[in-house]
Amino acid sequence: MASYPRLRAVLMRVAQSVPVVVGVVVISFLLTRALPGDPAAYFAGAAADEASIEQVRVALGLDKPLIQQFFIYSADLLRGDLGRSVSSGQPVAADLAKRLPASLELTLTALLLSCGIAIPLGILAATKPGSWIDHICRLLVTAGVSLPTFFTGILLIYFFYYLLGIAPSPLGRLDFIYLDPEHVTGFYLIDAALAGDWETWSGAAKQLILPAVTLALFTLAPIARMTRAAMLTALSSDFIRTARAAGLSSGMVLFGYAFRNAMLPVVTTLGMVFSFALGANVLVEKVFAWPGIGSYAVEALVVSDYAAVQGFVLIMALLFVLLNLIIDLLYTAIDPRIGFAAK
Amino acid sequence: MTDIPATGSPKSSGSLDHMLYVLRDNPVTLLAFILFALILLSAVFGPALVPYDPLQTDAAKALQPPSWDHWFGTDNVGRDVFSRVIAATRLDLTISIAAVALSFVAGSVLGSIAGYWGGWLDILLNRILDTIMAFPLFVLAMGIVAALGNSVENIIYATAIINVPFYARLVRAEVNIRREAGFARAAKLSGNSDVQVLALHIFPNALPPMMVQVSLNLGWAILNAAGLSFIGLGVRPPAPEWGIMVAEGANFIVSGEWWMAVFPGLWLMIAVFTFNLLGDGLRDIVDPRKRT
Amino acid sequence: MLSVKDLAVTFRTRRGPVDAVRGVSFDVGRGEILGIVGESGSGKSVTSYALMRILDAGGSIRAGEAVYSGIDLHSASEKDMRDIRGREISMIFQNPRAALNPIRKVGHQIADVLRQHARATRHDARAKAIAALEAVRINDAEARCEAYPFELSGGMCQRIVIAIALACDPQLLIADEPTTGLDITTQKAVMDLVRDLIRERGMSSILITHDLGMAAQYCDRILVMKDGAIVEQGLPLDIFSNPQHPYTRKLVDATPRDGESIRSLLPAEDRRPEPARRILDRPLLEVRDLTKTYQGKSGPVQAVRGISFSVLQGESVGLVGESGCGKSTTSEILVRLLDPTSGKILFDGRDLAEVPAPAFGRDPRRGDIQMVFQDATDSLNPRHTARQSIAEPLRRLGERLRGAALAARIEELAGLVGLPLALLERFPHQLSGGQKARVGIARAIALDPKFLILDEPTAALDVSIQAVVLNLLVDLRAKLGMSYLFVSHDLHVVRLLCDRVVVMKAGEIVEQGPTQAVMENPQHPYTRTLLSAAPTPPLRRAVA
Secondary structure: OOHHHHHHHHHHHHHHHHHHHHHHHHHHHHHHHOOOOOHHHHHHOOOOOHHHHHHHHHHHOOOOOHHHHHHHHHHHHHOOOOOEOOOOOOEHHHHHHHHHHHHHHHHHHHHHHHHHHHHHHHHHHHHOOOOHHHHHHHHHHHHHOOOOHHHHHHHHHHHHHHHOOOOOOOOOOOOOOOOOOOOOOOOHHHHHHHHOOHHHHHHHHHHHHHHHHHHHHHHHHHHHHHHHHHHHHHHOOHHHHHHHHOOOOHHHHHHHHHHHHHHHHHHHHHHHHHHHHHHHHHHHHHHHOOOOHHHHHHHHHHOOOHHHHHHHHHHHHHHHHHHHHHHHHHHHHHOOOOOOOOO | OOOOOOOOOOOOOOHHHHHHHHHHHOHHHHHHHHHHHHHHHHHHHHHHHOOOOOOOOOHHHOOOOOOOOOOOOEOOOOOEHHHHHHHHHHHHHHHHHHHHHHHHHHHHHHHHHHHHHOHHHHHHHHHHHHHHHOOOHHHHHHHHHHHHOOOHHHHHHHHHHHHHHHHHHHHHHHHHHHHOOHHHHHHHHOOOOHHHHHHHHHHHHHHHHHHHHHHHHHHHHHHHHHHHHHOOOOOOOOOOOHHHHHHHHHHHHOOOOOHHHHHHHHHHHHHHHHHHHHHHHHHHHHOHHHOO | OEEEEEEEEEEEEOOEEEEEEEEEEEEEOOOOEEEEEOOOOOOHHHHHHHHHOOOOOOEEEEEEEEEEOOEEOOOOOHHHHHHHHHHOEEEEOOOOOOOOOOOOOHHHHHHHHHHHOOOOOOOOHHHHHHHHHHHOOOOOHHHHOOOOHHHOOHHHHHHHHHHHHHOOOOOEEEEEOOOOOOOHHHHHHHHHHHHHHHHHHOOEEEEEEOOHHHHHHHOOEEEEEEOOEEEEEEOHHHHHHOOOOHHHHHHHHHOOOOOOOHHHHOOHHHOOOOOOOOOOOOEEEEEEEEEEEEEEOOEEEEEEEEEEEEEEOOOEEEEEOOOOOOHHHHHHHHOOOOOOOEEEEEEOOEEHHHOOHHHHHHOHHHHHEEEEOOOHHHHOOOOOOHHHHHHHHHHHOOOOOOHHHHHHHHHHHHHHHOOOHHHHHOOHHHOOHHHHHHHHHHHHHOOOOOEEEEEOOOOOOOHHHHHHHHHHHHHHHHHHOOEEEEEEOOHHHHHHHOOEEEEEEOOEEEEEEEHHHHHHOOOOHHHHHHHHHOOOOOOOOOOO
16 A cells, blocks of 8 residues: 555656657757768768769658658667668667677776775765865865866876786777687676686776776766765754664664665765766777777767767667666665655 | 844955955865966966967977976977967866856756746756756767867857756756745745846845856866867867867877876866865855855 | 753854853752753753763763763763663654654664664564554554654654653653644643653653743743753742742743733833724724635645634734644735635725735735744845845835935834844844844834734744744834734734634634633634643742
């Protein structure tokens, strides 16, 4: 009986995603139809004359009115057809599918890393205000949001590869002396572990460290800042006072009561952090020559490969919508007040 | 009168007095303001005062490390890195200030309307904001600049568009909180129309929390513009801009010529850092509750 | 059982150390209920926080000792204190819903405390939690155990807080303003429950409150605190009939009580005769069949269901009721911030409801009906000085004053409300509660309104300040010939100020009539409930 309003809230949240997805599709369609350069001319080749360019244009469907093009585009989407890449000649969907695991592995590793550091740091800073941990936390936060991702990546390469020689050359996921592990998930770390191939595993891990750390540094700051702020707010709440007055141990008060309540705004922040991370991903992939969808998009932009760019923007957005949905559902699971007349 | 008098100065401080007080009271804010002044000066006077022409190439002097002649060294076509770094301040600052100003105005207006009158305007605005925010913002900026064309103007528009949701949401929330406050109702009793209450009473009180957002945004807009030029969108060579310079320098850092990438990157960091520190100071200046 | 000697508490603030408690000594006997009464800033809450050693980060016990059953609470280790808290000494606070963890079931919160003090194991925790809920007289305890705080009413939440406090059978219960924020009838229920449970279990208790009347009703002995020190202690009857200290006398005077006049709220030396007032026979305001229906989440909500009453010219009418009765909605409609769903509001014969609320700002009658708001902090624009706040209506309505004429009128108003001219340049956060109330009143009377709606104008003020403000309102109505609609939950204040009273419940008027008649001879059962729930301080014998 109590779960019905919650279930309704969950369903409503899922339903809310639908108009957003539609909006995303519309915007990404519009954006790339506005790309400079005439794709028909590009396809037809340098030596083509007006007539053949026009032929290509009709073949590509570019002569039809915009609305019609949009419907054709949507129909194709539903079939999973994202068009064909001009530069690679492959279907864009296939290109993206091949490169997506690389980006995901990078982003997820980075996020795990930064949460693992930022959340404990934020908690410690909140429980010991004014201590050296607190100062480090605040310094990190202020400096962290100032760091340009591409610059930190370059600096790290300079220090650890050129000066110290510890890191491997920043040329992608795996040094050429190793063979790609058998494809199960596309995540090299998981695949190599599954195959028991620890040499390849350590090779992949070594390549992953610097780009993951670069990305993690970027996301560290907002997570630490929000954790600290949320913990401070929770710790000064009335119900913590009640808990302490009732004699509950500091461990119980801190983790059982304060932390869980503080996690609510932190989970919400994670959505924003994901947005930044997916964007910074593009930069990190360029710096480290990481073969993910970010570098795919940058290369495609340079040659006006509009199907590829369109596919990239769309996939990124859909990924983001999915992530936000998961986060909101997570939030609903933690906070029992959702679905009722929210305070 | 048996009231207990509150602590307070006999006369309230004027605006300038208050600003000086905030600066004196908080050394970090003072530092931020000094740095900001320096950055502003570089942007305005820099290009006129730098020792070398930022665009002047000299193949003979290419790839020289920092020296007394060239404080930051020279790049691969012999241009003085120091002059380019200082000259780049103008471009980056222009982009970020213009973009933030645009999104501040647009976001404030939209957010105020949605927060005050609610109804279908609110729902519509939320849908639009949701759609904008459904894109990872940098990716959206990439898409917009790619679509509209590779120019500085379009970077400004793209950055402005992706920033609007932050302001709109913030203003909407702040206006919503204050809509039913006593002083808003009192303002109506004093004969103010809805628009007057919103513009003259509610919105000015929403400014202090927005100040922090504005300066954080300035920093972020600079990072954004630099990031876009790093991947080749927006500003094009040979214009001096921190992002492009880091991109060009990145090619050489693996062979040890670090100065081409490091100095522009460092300056970028300092600028963004300054704006972040500035946020709290700005809020203290604008918030009347901080006046003793 | 508890013996406090020379307790002193200091806070480190940005402006230097602040002595919140200065050498306080008292005893609490076994089975005794001790009341600590004081206004804001008196140090009464800080004392109890110090005893429990739950002071804020900047506070510390500077000196003194507090001996409980042979243990000095000041020097006990944190581990020992944790054992004592909840098991020997418990505390309940104001604002019960905020005092509970919003995302944890209430049953679990009780179980946490039981298991912390080893009074229950994982297996029997739930059963014992249910037992604890039944002990505070909650029906359907088993179902309530699984509820979250947001699903429960304020009174129910306070019961849960009490259940948590009493779960481990402590010897001493400290109650810090436990009824603030609750309706009068709920207040009575909660206080009766606390008193019954304390007596049943032979516990001692310290009741901290600003309400001298409530303290007199429930406590065996009373301490009066001011500025961190105890100024007087004694039996309730003695304190009321023969206060020794001038501050106690002021507090006792300021506590509204039956059979006294409004002037008796003030200290004797400030009492001037009540000014003469004329009530004409013609109605200024006539409300006819006013209704207001909202569209709620689960269907329409009728906030006001067809009420009718009138206010004569020069008359003061009180509007009383508990939260949710519709009195706030009614006053918002009357002052034209809100439109009614149906009904007439005849002001000087013409229907105000004809002009919709958003357009009323330009109606020439706007200046005739004004309002004094409840929370002066909230009702003054934080960015405007007092002068600017008062100037606002003068600049926009009526003659639209400017320059010297504006300044002169503002100073005249400041004089009328007793606000020192120097304070006009201050911002709201630089003013005290009473000063802010005066600014709010000055703004409301700036245009010489005929009708003033006062929405609980003194609810947030200390009792002594309330006395001054109420008397000010009495002076003003005589001087300016205004009619009042005084919305309040405090029946004693209404009795002192109003000629007639209207009682509302669930959107309807259940009773109305001359104040004296309604209060002494209530016809409706709800009115009777309200009257019996209000704490009654003992009457004073005439001072010799």
